Structure formats: C-alpha cells, structure tokens
Amino acid sequence: MTTSQPRHRIDRARKRRDLLAAPQAIAVLEAPAGMGKSVLLEQLAEELGLSVHRSATAPPDGQGPLVLWDIPPASAPEDLPEVYVSGARRIVIGKRPETTLPSLDRASVYGHVHRLVTSDLLFDREELLSAMPARQVERVFQQSRGWPLLLGQPNAGDEHLAGFLASELLSPMTAAELVALAIWLDGQPAQLDSALLPLLDLVRPILPGALATALAVRRQDAEQAAELAQAYLALGLTTEAVTTWQSIGRLDEAFDAFRAGGGRFYLYRYGGAAFDRVLAGFPTEYALGNDTLVMSLAMQALKHGEVARARRLLADRFGSGVNDVRRVFTGRGQYSADLVAFRVVMLIYEDYQLTDELFEQVFGTLSDLPLDDHIVRGSFYNSVLEFYIRGRRLAAAEDVAQRAIHHYEQARVPMLAFYISLHQALMRLLMGDANNARQHAEKSARYLGKVGFDSPGDARLLALLNACIDYEGGKPEPLARFLSTELDDFVHGEIWPSLIEFALHYGSQALSEHFSTIAARNFLDRWRVYQVSNRQFGIMIELREAAILQNANRWQEAAERTAALATRITRAWVAAAGEELERLKDRDEIVQAMIWLRHIVYEQPTRPHLEVQLGHIIGNLNLTGRQRLCAQIWLAFVHKRRRDLSRARGVLHKVFEEAARLGAIAPLAEERIFLTELLEQQRIGEYLEISAPVRQVLRRLRDGGLPNSALGAQSGLSRRETKVLMMISEGSSNKFIANALGLSEATVKFHLSNAYRKLGCTRRREAISAARALGLVS
Structure with missing residues (x-):
C-alpha cells in the first residue's frame, strides 16, 4: 500500500498519557486493521525505552513494570498469564476484535481491563494540529474522518486500498457481519459497528468490489459458504442464500430456502430477475424431478410467452392428462391441489374460453385448497377475476378481487395485491367511473411502494392507468406523452389479457383523436404482431381498428373489416335482432354488435325499429358503463333525427349528468360524430345549459376539441x-x-x-x- 506520509508523523502524546494514567492493569487496544494500534504501541515503546512483543505466545515474565504486546492477526494467542489477570503487573495489548484472548474476560470481571475501541483510536482535530498547518486540518479531517489508515492515503479509491480492505478489514469479519455490510451498501439499515459506519462511508465507492472479493474467497470453502448461506437466510437475503447453497452443491438446502421464499410465487416476492437466477442454479435433472420446481419453470415459461414449453414441462412431469382441462377439473383427485390451482392460472395464458359448466368446476377446486394457504387462494381468486372481467361480470369480479386482496395481504405479497388493485381500477374505468378508478390507482401506488425490488414494467402499468384516468376525465396529454415515450417497452412487457384490452382501447383512441388515424392503426399493428398467436386478441384488435375507422369517417372500410371477421354477429344478424341484443354475453360479440349498430345509426338513423334495438342493447346487463353511455348517445341521435327533440334532450341530459357524476368525459368525446349534430340543435343545447354539472361537462368537451358546429356546415354543405x-x-x-x-x-x-x-x-x-x-x- 502506498502512502504519502509516514504513519509516525502524528505524535499521539495525549493518547499515550491517557493509557498510562488509566488505573486498570490491562489496557486493550481492540480495533480492526488500519486503526493505528501498532503505531501507538511503537510510540509507547519509544517513550518508555521498551520493546514491543509481537507473537501469539504470551510475553515472558520479568520484563519490567509495563509490557507491550502486539498480537499478530489471524493468530490464536496463549492464555493471558495470571500475573496480568490478577492486576499484579501492567500490560498494554493491541489486538483485532476477532482475536480471542483467553482469561481476558475473567480479568474484565475483576475490573482490571481498560478497553479502547475503534472510536477511541480516531484522530481528532487537536491531534492533527500537532502535525500540520491549521489551514489543512479541516480538509484532512473531512477526507479521513480521523481514520488513521486514510491519513496517508491521497486517494481512497486506490486499488491497493481496495485490496487492503478485502484482506484486512473484511476477511476477519463473521459471515453475519459481511451480510450486514452488503445490506448496508444496498442502502438498508444494518447492524454494524457504529464506530465503523462513518469510516466505511468514506470508502463506500470501493467497498462493493472489496466485499465481492471477500465473499468469493468464502464461497471457495464449503464450510464457510454454508455459514454465509445461513447468514443470508437469517437476514432475509433469500436469493443469495439459495445461490450460495447451489454453488456448493447442497441442492436440498437451496430448494428448502426457495420453497420457504414462495416456490412458484418466488418472483412476486423477490422479482423476476431473482426468480430466473435461482431457477438457473438448479441442475436440469434435479429440477425436473421436483413438482414445485417444474411448476416454477412452467410459470417462468408463461411469463416469457412460451405457453407450449410450459405445457410440455407439465406433461413430462405429471403426464399428458394434465393438459386436458376437463380431465384436470373433473377428476381432481389424481392431481395435487397446488397443481390444480396452477392450472387455473395457466388457463389465462392459454387463451382458454371457459363454458359456464367448466367454470363452475374450476371454482369447485377452491374447496381443495387449505384455508391458511393465503398466497395460493389469493392466486386462485386472481385468476378467476380475469375470467369475470372478460365476461363483464363486474359485480362478481369485485367480490373475488376483495377476496384476493385479503389473502395477498395476509400472505404479505404487496406485488400481487398491486395487481388486484390495478384490476379494480380497470373495472371502474369499464363502468365509466373515473373518480372511483383514481382511488384504486392511489391504492395501487401504495402497494407498489411496498415492493422490495425494482419492477419497471409494473411502474409503467401504473403510469398508463393514471394516464387513462386523466384521459377519461378529459385530459389527454398524459396519455399522449406515455404513448410517445413508453410504448415500446410496454408492448413487449408481460401483462394480463384484461390489461391488454384496456391498453388497446385507450391507446388507439387517444392516438386517433390527438395524432392521426395512421398513428392509431400503427399502434394496433404492433400489438397485432406481438399477439399473433392469440385468437381473442386478434379479434379485439380488428374490432378496435373498425371503431377507429368509424371515428375517422371511413365507414365503408370499417364495415369491410368488421364483415371479414368469421363470427355469427354479422350486419344482417344485428339488423334483424331484437331481444337477442339484450342477451349477448360474450365481450367481443357485444363489441361487434355495437359496431354494427353504430354503423346503422350513422347511415340510417330513421330505420324502423332502430329505437327498439337500441333499447335492447342498452338494457343488456353485460355492457360496460362506457358502452351504455355511448349507446344512449346514439339513441338521442335517433330521436333527434326523428324530430322527437324532447326525448332526444331528455336522454342526452341523463347521459351528461351521469358523466358529470362519474368524471367520465372520454366516452362522450369518442362520440363526437353524433354529439356535434345533437349539440348544434338549439333546443337541445339550451336545455343542457340549464344544469351546472352538465355545463361543466360541455365546457370540458369543447376544451378537448368538440366543435361547436360541423365542418361540413362551415363549408355550406348539408x-x-x-x-x-x-x-x-x-x-x-x-x-x-x-x-x-x-x-x-x-x-x-x-x-x-x-x-x-x-x-x-x-x-x-x-x-x-x-x-x-x-x-x-x-
């Protein structure tokens, strides 16, 4: 190690006087390397004309009234002679904290020991003044904090200093102390020697490298590595514990720690990177012979979009029947409850369409799960929630969401509680209730704040949610900004189907309104490529594109795209439908029927029975609140075209009051094509202006771009x-x-x-x- 000045330069006269004046027979300088113990002993020896005894053996008797003993590091010194223990002779001992000196504790009990620890050996400003000009003292003190080691170091980042820290300061530490240091370096509170903390802070930039070196040395020895793994586990660093066990081939201990950390739910407790890391550490043969690890590998595959690999992993371990959904849920006795619960989760990724009968069988598996297995029961409700949202059974969805939240809170997994709260906000948006959605978004943020690892993808989800809530309330800028800066990372992230539907609707709508139809279609194309193998997303994307084309007044093209979908909901079916519209349940069938109804309203608003048909679709209990608001606007438009202005303004007034109550401006803005004509009618416009809440909605609509008169009318066109x-x-x-x-x-x-x-x-x-x-x- 290089130094810029000799260690002996600063005379520690005061410290020597204090030592010699202490009444106890034994003075112990107990501090880590670099604290100047040997230097202080040398100065004492020079002052008193003595020599320093440097050996693990006790100093021989008869060396005078005072003995100086510098115990070498990494040694096992002999028992302290009785003549010192009894207080008959005086001795000054320099040693490291980890060095055990037999009989010293007994001498302490007798009151014969005076200890100087790390904080006692630091230089103060007064001592520095004896060795340098006053103008330098404060700078030197701030650079070194009085640590003797750093007084002669021009650069605390010197590579020699890093090596010294690894071999001299960190190597003697216990496994628990090293782990505590790692926690401290990560910015978390840790149990460390309080006197060392300001000194460690000085060399913080080079400590991670020195610590990595010290830990690597420990891992080369199986016994020390095992101690390290236990220390990691005791202090909550489960991933490090698992990987340390794995590094020395003790796979059963590694698996026990992994299972205790959540098993297949490990990624929600410690993050995706940690999940991938620990799974990679189990040899293939070992992992494929373990039920929990196979399900974990399958979960990993699902998260990476590899559904076929997940199915293959399960089939190889549990037999091909595990991929037969009906067999799994009708003959549950042949599979463990945990595996059946995992298959419920997997249905979401498989794009499986559950019949009512099979859904009841799936729900029946809940009775097989232990009441106190909160994370598994919460996961079950989480999966069922997705199916309820997909089927627009929002009341039932809210019930299972609350159950899932309860179990995840009991299991103390804030990441999963975050997902549920996010879905609750989404459901409120589907209902058109932006005000309540914001409350759930705030709750989601609190859960995400409790997560103990970085999760940028989930932070993006929350940002999108907040932007969509703003958009729903008539503020498009945050969503436009999100789509400009975060879209690429978001599209390639792993999110659940209901959240993709949410992103598709708001993203395409915002882009079409505030950028261009081309931008919106490009947005949908990117999702189309990403979700190429998923049928439900394919239909969803086609329907969103048809809606965007309608908004762009490209009605024929929208009709052609909708007609190309191979479904039973054709224009002819909708044109002939009556009560069938009220009984539609499937999410995509409802959207397709509404696209055709919107088309008919635009082209043939005076068509016979159209008013009745709109009444049926409005009465459909499976419509979202947003869809119902839109259909009511169409009904008002039909009344207006039939010159029934009283009914038109009555329906529209009800729509605007509901939008004001819910804070939902976007559903109205999306129907500009119809609203523009409705609001131009003087009797309707004046009637709406009577209500203060309605006036606020009108103002926000016009601020957001709703024209006061039609473009065609401005040019003199009918x-x-x-x-x-x-x-x-x-x-x-x-x-x-x-x-x-x-x-x-x-x-x-x-x-x-x-x-x-x-x-x-x-x-x-x-x-x-x-x-x-x-x-x-x-």
Whole structure:
C-alpha cells in the first residue's frame, strides 16, 4: 500500500498519557486493521525505552513494570498469564476484535481491563494540529474522518486500498457481519459497528468490489459458504442464500430456502430477475424431478410467452392428462391441489374460453385448497377475476378481487395485491367511473411502494392507468406523452389479457383523436404482431381498428373489416335482432354488435325499429358503463333525427349528468360524430345549459376539441351532402351509397353535384382532396 506520509508523523502524546494514567492493569487496544494500534504501541515503546512483543505466545515474565504486546492477526494467542489477570503487573495489548484472548474476560470481571475501541483510536482535530498547518486540518479531517489508515492515503479509491480492505478489514469479519455490510451498501439499515459506519462511508465507492472479493474467497470453502448461506437466510437475503447453497452443491438446502421464499410465487416476492437466477442454479435433472420446481419453470415459461414449453414441462412431469382441462377439473383427485390451482392460472395464458359448466368446476377446486394457504387462494381468486372481467361480470369480479386482496395481504405479497388493485381500477374505468378508478390507482401506488425490488414494467402499468384516468376525465396529454415515450417497452412487457384490452382501447383512441388515424392503426399493428398467436386478441384488435375507422369517417372500410371477421354477429344478424341484443354475453360479440349498430345509426338513423334495438342493447346487463353511455348517445341521435327533440334532450341530459357524476368525459368525446349534430340543435343545447354539472361537462368537451358546429356546415354543405362526400372519399360507388342510404342513384348524383359546386370542384378526385383538406376524412 502506498502512502504519502509516514504513519509516525502524528505524535499521539495525549493518547499515550491517557493509557498510562488509566488505573486498570490491562489496557486493550481492540480495533480492526488500519486503526493505528501498532503505531501507538511503537510510540509507547519509544517513550518508555521498551520493546514491543509481537507473537501469539504470551510475553515472558520479568520484563519490567509495563509490557507491550502486539498480537499478530489471524493468530490464536496463549492464555493471558495470571500475573496480568490478577492486576499484579501492567500490560498494554493491541489486538483485532476477532482475536480471542483467553482469561481476558475473567480479568474484565475483576475490573482490571481498560478497553479502547475503534472510536477511541480516531484522530481528532487537536491531534492533527500537532502535525500540520491549521489551514489543512479541516480538509484532512473531512477526507479521513480521523481514520488513521486514510491519513496517508491521497486517494481512497486506490486499488491497493481496495485490496487492503478485502484482506484486512473484511476477511476477519463473521459471515453475519459481511451480510450486514452488503445490506448496508444496498442502502438498508444494518447492524454494524457504529464506530465503523462513518469510516466505511468514506470508502463506500470501493467497498462493493472489496466485499465481492471477500465473499468469493468464502464461497471457495464449503464450510464457510454454508455459514454465509445461513447468514443470508437469517437476514432475509433469500436469493443469495439459495445461490450460495447451489454453488456448493447442497441442492436440498437451496430448494428448502426457495420453497420457504414462495416456490412458484418466488418472483412476486423477490422479482423476476431473482426468480430466473435461482431457477438457473438448479441442475436440469434435479429440477425436473421436483413438482414445485417444474411448476416454477412452467410459470417462468408463461411469463416469457412460451405457453407450449410450459405445457410440455407439465406433461413430462405429471403426464399428458394434465393438459386436458376437463380431465384436470373433473377428476381432481389424481392431481395435487397446488397443481390444480396452477392450472387455473395457466388457463389465462392459454387463451382458454371457459363454458359456464367448466367454470363452475374450476371454482369447485377452491374447496381443495387449505384455508391458511393465503398466497395460493389469493392466486386462485386472481385468476378467476380475469375470467369475470372478460365476461363483464363486474359485480362478481369485485367480490373475488376483495377476496384476493385479503389473502395477498395476509400472505404479505404487496406485488400481487398491486395487481388486484390495478384490476379494480380497470373495472371502474369499464363502468365509466373515473373518480372511483383514481382511488384504486392511489391504492395501487401504495402497494407498489411496498415492493422490495425494482419492477419497471409494473411502474409503467401504473403510469398508463393514471394516464387513462386523466384521459377519461378529459385530459389527454398524459396519455399522449406515455404513448410517445413508453410504448415500446410496454408492448413487449408481460401483462394480463384484461390489461391488454384496456391498453388497446385507450391507446388507439387517444392516438386517433390527438395524432392521426395512421398513428392509431400503427399502434394496433404492433400489438397485432406481438399477439399473433392469440385468437381473442386478434379479434379485439380488428374490432378496435373498425371503431377507429368509424371515428375517422371511413365507414365503408370499417364495415369491410368488421364483415371479414368469421363470427355469427354479422350486419344482417344485428339488423334483424331484437331481444337477442339484450342477451349477448360474450365481450367481443357485444363489441361487434355495437359496431354494427353504430354503423346503422350513422347511415340510417330513421330505420324502423332502430329505437327498439337500441333499447335492447342498452338494457343488456353485460355492457360496460362506457358502452351504455355511448349507446344512449346514439339513441338521442335517433330521436333527434326523428324530430322527437324532447326525448332526444331528455336522454342526452341523463347521459351528461351521469358523466358529470362519474368524471367520465372520454366516452362522450369518442362520440363526437353524433354529439356535434345533437349539440348544434338549439333546443337541445339550451336545455343542457340549464344544469351546472352538465355545463361543466360541455365546457370540458369543447376544451378537448368538440366543435361547436360541423365542418361540413362551415363549408355550406348539408348533412346529406357531407355524408355522401365522406363515402366517396372512402372509395364508395354511387350505387353503394344509394343502397346504404336508401336513396336512388339519381339523388346521390344530385347531392354530389351540389357538393362539387359548394367546394368549387368539377370532378370526383378534386372533391375528395377538398374533403381531406377540410378534415372531413382522415
């Protein structure tokens, strides 16, 4: 080790006087390496004309009234002679804390021992003044904190100092002390020698490397490594304990620690990186012969999107029947309760569509789970929650969400409680209740704050949730910012299906409204690529794209995309449906039916029985609150087109009051196509302005971009002319437009010629360009 000045330069006269003046016969300098014990003994020897005895053997008798004994490190000294223990002779001893000196405790009991520990050996400013100019004292003191080792070190980061710390300061420490130091370096409270803390803080930059060196040396010896593993476990560093056991081949102990840490739920207690690390440490043959490890490997595969690998792992361990869902849940006795519970979780990733009968059988497996196995029971409710949300059974979903939260809180797994609270917020958004959703988002943030590891993906989920709540309340900027900066990482993260649905809806809608239809479709394309193997997401993405196209006044293209879906909910089915609309249950079928109804409302608002059909869909108990608000706006539009203004304004007033109560502006903003015309009608607009809460909603809608008059009207176009212009912009022929609007082709040509004249155009292509310039089409 290099130094810039000799260690003897600072004369410790005061410290020597204090030692010699102590009444006890034995003075012990007990401190780690680098605290100047040997230097102080040498100075005493020079002052008194003595020599320092440096050996593990006790100093011989008859050396005068005072003996100086410097015990070498890593030695086992002989018993302290009785002449010193009894207080008959005086001795000053320098030793490290880990060095045990027989009979010293007995001498302490007799009151013959005066101890100087680490804090007693630090230099103070007065001592430094004896060795350097006053102007240097404060700087030197701040650099060294009085630690003798650092007084001669120009750079505390010197590689020689790092080596010294590893071999001299850390090597003598117990396993528990080293682990406590690791915890302290991680910024957590730890039980360390309080006198050492300010000194350790000085060399903090090089301590991690020195600690890694010291730990690596320990792990090379099986016995010391085992002590280290036990210390890790005792202080809550389970991952380090598991990997240390694994490093010395003691796999059973490693597995016991892994299982105690949660088993297949380990990743929720310690994070995905720790989960992957400990699983990688188990040899393949050992892992595949253990039920818990096989399920853990399957969970790891699911998290990485490898459903086929998860199924193969289970089949190899438990037999091919484990992948037959009906067999698992109807013949539960042949599989453990834990495995059956895991298969419930796995159904979510398998995109499995449960029938009502099978769902009841799945729910029946709950009785097989121990009442006090909170994390497994919470996981069961977590999985069932996903199916309830998918089926829009939101009351039942809220019940199981509360049960899951209870069990996760009992199990003390805040990460899983965070997920449940996040889903509760999502359910409130589905209901159109942005105010209540915000309360659950705040609760989610509190749970996430209790998680003991970094989870950037979940932090992004929470950021998206908050941005969507703002969007729902009429503030699109946070969501637009999220989509601009976080989207790539979010799309490639692992999230549950209901959360993907949530992201698809809000993301595409915000992009289409505040950027462009192209941006929204590109967003959906990225999800389409990522979820290529998942049928339910494929349909969901197609339906979202159809809705975006409708909002962009590209109705024909939206109809073509919706018609291309191979489902029973065709336009013809919807046009003929009555009470069937009220009985729809499937989430995607409801969305598809509403897309067709919206299309019909736009093209043929005076169509016979349309009012009745809308009443049926509004009465469907499986609609979300947002969907119901939208359908009611369509109903108001139909009443208005039939010149029933009283009913139109009554329905619309009810919608706006509900939106004000729930803080839900976005569902209204998404129906600009219909609301613009409704609000332009003087009797409707004036009626709505009477209510203060409704006025606030109107103001926020207009602040968010809802126009006060139609674009077509600004150009002198009638509504029929505007609609015909939009349809030719989509590539529709005159014959198609006539059939869609219930007109003759001659009437279509008449409306087109009027539009050409008002726009100053002479041909179809010029009219389409003018329509785009006006913003009538995207």
